[in-house]
Amino acid sequence: MSEEQGGTIEGLLNETRTYEPSASFTSAANINDPDVYRRASEDPEGFWAEIAGELDWYEKWNTVMDWNPPWVKWFDGGKLNVSYNCVDRHIKGWRRTKAAIIWEGEPGDERILTYQDLYREVNQAANMLKRLGVEKGDRVAIYLPMIPELPITMLACARIGAPHSVVFGGFSPDSLADRINDCGAKVVVTSDGGYRRGSVVPLKDNADRAVENTPNVEKMVVVQRLGRHVHPVRMRTGRDVWWHDAIQAGNGGYCEPEQLDSEHPLYILYTSGTTGKPKGLLHTTGGYLVGAYLTSKWVLDLKDEDIYWCTADIGWVTGHSYIVYGPLANGATTVMYEGAPDYPDKDRFWDIVERRAVTVLYSAPTAIRGFMRWGAEHVERHDLSSIRLLGTVGEPINPEAWIWYREHIGRNETPVVDTWWQTETGAVMIGGLPGITTMKPGSASHPFPGIEPDVVDAQGESVPLGQGGFLIIRKPWPAISRTVWGDDERYVEQYFSKFTPDIYFTGDGARRDEDGYYWLMGRVDDVLNIAGHRLGTMELESALVSHPSVAEAAVIGVSHDLKGQAVAAFVTPRGNVEPTWDLAEELRQHVADKIGPIARPDRIYFTAELPKTRSAKIMRRLLRDVAEGRVVGDTTTLTDPSVLEDIKKQYEGTEE
Ligand code: ATP
Numbered sequence: 001m002s003e004e005q006g007g008t009i010e011g012l013l014n015e016t017r018t019y020e021p022s023a024s025f026t027s028a029a030n031i032n033d034p035d036v037y038r039r040a041s042e043d044p045e046g047f048w049a050e051i052a053g054e055l056d057w058y059e060k061w062n063t064v065m066d067w068n069p070p071w072v073k074w075f076d077g078g079k080l081n082v083s084y085n086c087v088d089r090h091i092k093g094w095r096r097t098k099a100a101i102i103w104e105g106e107p108g109d110e111r112i113l114t115y116q117d118l119y120r121e122v123n124q125a126a127n128m129l130k131r132l133g134v135e136k137g138d139r140v141a142i143y144l145p146m147i148p149e150l151p152i153t154m155l156a157c158a159r160i161g162a163p164h165s166v167v168f169g170g171f172s173p174d175s176l177a178d179r180i181n182d183c184g185a186k187v188v189v190t191s192d193g194g195y196r197r198g199s200v201v202p203l204k205d206n207a208d209r210a211v212e213n214t215p216n217v218e219k220m221v222v223v224q225r226l227g228r229h230v231h232p233v234r235m236r237t238g239r240d241v242w243w244h245d246a247i248q249a250g251n252g253g254y255c256e257p258e259q260l261d262s263e264h265p266l267y268i269l270y271t272s273g274t275t276g277k278p279k280g281l282l283h284t285t286g287g288y289l290v291g292a293y294l295t296s297k298w299v300l301d302l303k304d305e306d307i308y309w310c311t312a313d314i315g316w317v318t319g320h321s322y323i324v325y326g327p328l329a330n331g332a333t334t335v336m337y338e339g340a341p342d343y344p345d346k347d348r349f350w351d352i353v354e355r356r357a358v359t360v361l362y363s364a365p366t367a368i369r370g371f372m373r374w375g376a377e378h379v380e381r382h383d384l385s386s387i388r389l390l391g392t393v394g395e396p397i398n399p400e401a402w403i404w405y406r407e408h409i410g411r412n413e414t415p416v417v418d419t420w421w422q423t424e425t426g427a428v429m430i431g432g433l434p435g436i437t438t439m440k441p442g443s444a445s446h447p448f449p450g451i452e453p454d455v456v457d458a459q460g461e462s463v464p465l466g467q468g469g470f471l472i473i474r475k476p477w478p479a480i481s482r483t484v485w486g487d488d489e490r491y492v493e494q495y496f497s498k499f500t501p502d503i504y505f506t507g508d509g510a511r512r513d514e515d516g517y518y519w520l521m522g523r524v525d526d527v528l529n530i531a532g533h534r535l536g537t538m539e540l541e542s543a544l545v546s547h548p549s550v551a552e553a554a555v556i557g558v559s560h561d562l563k564g565q566a567v568a569a570f571v572t573p574r575g576n577v578e579p580t581w582d583l584a585e586e587l588r589q590h591v592a593d594k595i596g597p598i599a600r601p602d603r604i605y606f607t608a609e610l611p612k613t614r615s616a617k618i619m620r621r622l623l624r625d626v627a628e629g630r631v632v633g634d635t636t637t638l639t640d641p642s643v644l645e646d647i648k649k650q651y652e653g654t655e656e
Pocket residue numbers: 271272273274275276277278279316317392393394395396397418419420421422423424444506507508520522523615617
């Protein structure tokens with residue numbers, strides 16, 4: 001970090017397109033009064049307390065926020081239950097017969113659970129967990145495919161006050177064992193398997209191997225998703241029980257929800273591992289639910305008549321907050337899909353949107369860039385006229401991908417909300433309100449009401465508009481994670497020690513433009529230093545993606561004698577584009593034309609895939625390791641190790 005430059009990051013991108021919401025969208029939006037920003041910033045605690053009042057509490061809180069930096073409590077003294085708020089309160093009125101979850105399996109099977117169905121299932125599952133010995137405070141690990149038993153188990157845990165830890169079904173036995181041991185889970189809920197791209201994912205077999213090394217695990221509950229004719233599994237007597245047996249063992253009746261303190265642990269969830277070893281973040285009850293509830297209502301604009309689909313996996317925080325807790329707290333209808341976007345064909349998503357008449361779609365830049373690469377013809381086969389709002393999360397969205405999403409999925413009509421947030425933040429932090437905000441493609445626009453971010457230099461001073469720097473948050477918000485499970489020190493060190501203990505450091509770089517819009521510039525760890533200029537990855541990559549032959553790109557800095565660092569770009573071409581030397585030359589020039597000669601990549605490497613986390617984020621640190629000839633760092637969250645091997649070969653082959 002060069003101190004003389006104050007740790008700022010230079011902005012190069014010049015994006016001037018703007019998109020206003022239509023008058024009809026605005027008039028119908030859940031929030032359309034811009035004054036909400038002023039109200040929330042003048043009295044954030046009053047603002048959050050008013051929202052918390054929209055949920056059901058057994059006992060009201062004494063204090064809204066109790067802040068002893070970096071530790072915070074929200075709604076202390078209040079008592080509530082998340083499963084009550086997500087399920088019970090909706091069955092008292094007409095929503096009882098409304099679809100809560102519309103589930104579609106990869107082979108095409110479906111289950112639709114009304115709120116009444118969900119209520120019954122959650123109660124039964126909660127009783128089952130109790131019978132298996134799970135008590136308030138005990139941890140339950142959930143290793144399931146995207147099937148209804150996943151949210152049912154989460155809500156059942158919440159009902160009895162047993163924090164859950166969902167482990168993405170794509171993780172290996174070792175990664176599962178690490179997470180089970182780290183959170184000290186007593187029970188594991190898994191299934192005989194799931195479907196992914198037409199194949200079986202053997203979850204129970206993996207779980208069997210994992211629990212060989214997890215002394216705490218007493219019981220394993222196994223959901224039968226596949227059946228023994230598809231994939232038989234071994235059940236260990238005394239330890240393993242089938243879900244369908246265990247759930248019927250009791251009378252299947254009502255399970256009184258625990259009246260939990262607002263700060264009672266709700267779940268532990270591990271980050272994606274993009275920048276290093278994953279962190280197991282703890283989220284608690286009241287504040288988290290307030291955050292997930294309100295952002296779903298305002299950013300995703302969820303209404304009773306919506307069919308809402310978030311394409312993330314519940315194994316990530318996006319799935320926790322925006323498939324399960326946020327939508328259900330709003331009494332919304334949430335779609336869940338088990339499988340891959342290209343099975344049986346590359347139009348599966350659009351087929352689902354058309355058949356289910358999805359109105360609000362929340363997806364990710366990687367997915368969108370994948371669709372761009374596959375070509376618009378897969379989209380055009382379907383009627384997507386039901387869609388009225390699009391959202392994106394997970395990585396910076398390149399302006400070109402934003403425009404493609406709006407044009408091809410949103411008929412050039414719908415608002416697109418880019419939402420910046422993290423596992424740590426629990427809920428959306430920066431992102432427009434679709435009925436209010438004029439959007440700029442590539443910008444996450446404005447902080448959510450009541451959130452106070454800033455962009456600062458290495459000394460923690462705010463940088464002027466137009467400049468880049470470190471993205472920080474100045475005040476606590478209700479859904480902030482409370483600690484790294486079992487490791488307060490790591491929590492403080494990671495998030496509250498770069499500046500003063502009251503400043504949350506996000507690890508991301510950002511720039512605010514002249515109008516105050518936030519542009520995420522990438523991870524601070526990934527910043528390049530070219531001839532004394534500090535450049536974020538986002539703008540260089542966006543320049544590459546704006547070329548019609550490019551679907552996706554990752555840039556890194558590699559040591560260079562004269563410049564300090566040189567730009568190396570890893571590029572995935574679109575559809576049937578041939579990677580040639582001429583194209584590489586053209587791309588280098590394109591970047592120089594778009595954002596300036598300083599950014600011209602020294603080297604372009606074509607690759608069919610980029611190394612990504614299992615949550616589909618580009619892992620630039622591994623590309624750097626390859627480029628610098630180092631032993632590659634933690635790869636446990638890498639999706640496909642062969643991608644890195646291919647890049648390594650290519651890289652070494654071109655070294656002179
Ligand atoms: P780890 O913390 O283990 O390195 P991770 O940061 O990828 O993993 P997540 O919590 O899943 O784990 O991801 C949060 C990060 O994703 C953010 O810090 C940011 O870098 C990126 N991100 C998420 N949404 C956006 C967005 N809309 N624009 C830009 N970046 C985003």
